Amino acid sequence: MHSPIVVKQVHELKDTQKGVELMCHEMEKIYSEGMESGELKKAKETALSMAEEGMDVKKIARLVKVSEDDIQKWIDENMCVAK
Template sequence: MCYEMEKIYSEGMESGEKCGELKKAKEIALSMAEEGMDVKMIARLVKVNEKEVQKWIDESLCVMK
């Protein structure tokens, strides 16, 4: 494989891993929210900013309605 193709492949793999990690963090955060945990605490534990966690929770509530 040429250098450019290897680079593209590596970047794609990294991107996929980050996406998977973020998806798992979202699932965990939503579970914690369902248990009544504070947004600030959830954000700290899943290592995502509070605004993002709150967005996930709000989106989840909209889907449930």
């Protein structure tokens, strides 16, 4: 690395306790966001499958633990894409 500013910043992030803690915190945040996104994607897939089988929105919402409004929105979006 040729930039003294970048060298200093990298050193602070990799070689100081504060930098390591900051990077660990950021990595945990990224991981958590990814997990939440994946869980929501799976809930949406499951909800849409249930809807295709004719299950009631209220029951789907209760089973996948998502609001009825979100379930209905996903169903409506899916119908628009299918057309």
